[in-house]
């Protein structure tokens with residue numbers, strides 16, 4: 735194997751590493767993780783909204799129940815005064831009965847409102863339960879997608895490491911000036927930075943070398959590094 739075969743080996747590894755990095759940055763497994771996380775975020779957002787909604791109703795229910803409890807205390811007091819041991823005049827009894835009647839109507843009204851709130855809460859609670867179950871499933875899905883992504887990344891990282899090692903071996907056996915020329919041309923020509931001499935032309939571009947230049951390259955020893963006079967690529971005789 736001539737030194738220039740190592741230059742092709744170096745280029746092969748650069749091409750391979752470029753492809754692997756490109757693939758690693760665009761894994762469908764990563765899309766799956768993002769999709770699962772975004773669906774999960776939507777669930778969390780809805781859950782948050784429903785919780786706030788629920789809290790508003792629950793606060794109102796609490797307030798109404800407090801009022802009902804206060805009415806019950808007051809009713810017990812009035813009952814005590816009406817039917818207790820203390821004497822009440824008929825007039826006083828009428829006043830007490832009127833207040834009792836009005837408090838009972840208020841209590842009925844409040845209890846009706848509480849019932850309505852409870853009916854409103856029912857579907858919200860059902861939805862919250864659904865969301866909790868879906869979120870738990872989604873978390874399992876995210877974990878599975880992340881695991882699958884990590885596994886694929888690990889495989890690619892292994893391939894990248896292997897390629898880096900082979901590149902290192904190629905670099906070690908190449909003269910520094912050849913590597914420098916290769917690296918200077920790499921940004922312009924990428925995977926065809928170094929090409930073979932076809933016998934008459936550069937294999938990297940569609941142009942024809944002038945006959946004199948082609949003859950000159952032909953005259954070089956096999957394995958010599960030349961440059962295409964047309965495109966500037968490194969041409970290995």
Ligand SMILES: [Zn+2]
Nearest residue numbers: 936939962965
């Ligand atoms: Zn060329």
